[in-house]
Ligand code: NI
């Protein structure tokens with residue numbers, strides 16, 4: 370049994386949560402802030418059998434890893450430019466700790 | 477020294493908290509959501525000596541384990557039924573992880 | 584790799600956070616309550632290499648340890664006393680757990 374503690378950006382939180390629930394992996398979520406992830410983030414507590422760790426890490430990676438997206442900034446007020454240029458931004462990212470669980474109980 | 481991480485339903489949170497404090501066991505509580513427990517829940521962090529783990533698990537079990545209760549649903553508006561029948565619901569439940577603590581400090 | 588879980592009073596939270604960030608130590612913060620610390624508190628999750636544990640514990644101690652301060656209570660309404668006497672209060676304090684991390688991933 371392991372306890373996986375994963376900190377992900379809020380924007381990825383629902384998607385990750387749903388992906389885990391689809392695999393019948395129960396998650397507990399806590400609102401958190403700070404870290405390398407500047408925006409608000411979510412801390413997941415995920416208890417799994419040793420043989421499921423790899424699968425859960427895959428699901429976390431697929432749903433929250435750092436990626437680049439192009440966003441089109443909205444210019445405030447008038448601008449001589451006819452339109453605004455898309456800019457590339459880095460979003461997402463997850464920090465994950467896997468801890469040994471000495472004992473697990475479900476009451 | 478162990479760190480006990482217990483996720484319990486919000487409805488059991490105060491009762492559990494008081495039961496632990498009565499035994500001079502300090503608790504830190506975090507608001508959480510999700511997991512098998514659908515409603516809002518509370519995550520307890522409880523640091524205890526190895527010889528107190530069993531006692532704390534007993535207190536958690538006594539104050540939050542799954543039980544059945546009968547509730548009488550309130551019918552909205554008119555109904556041909558003279559009164560409403562009590563229905564049995566499952567409430568409570570706790571998920572508990574016991575982790576080894578390598579070092580504990582109190583500043 | 585270790586995971587340091589530190590519970591500190593809210594009044595010390597920003598100062599501690601800034602001190603850790605200055606040393607390039609990423610922190611995740613969660614709002615918490617209870618424990619020996621009566622007022623609202625903050626739970627820090629800090630992942631560090633084994634060789635940084637001592638440094639992080641020093642930073643936590645320096646920024647949140649229990650100390651005595653004198654505060655001057657404000658008397659409500661009239662009082663025969665010309666002024667109020669400063670009283671000594673205990674503030675601060677941190678509870679810190681160091682846990683072994685079996686595996687660390689950054690996606
Ligand atoms: Ni746009």
Ligand code: NI
Pocket residue numbers: 548549550
């Ligand atoms: Ni009723």
Ligand code: NI
Pocket residue numbers: 655656657
């Ligand atoms: Ni004053």
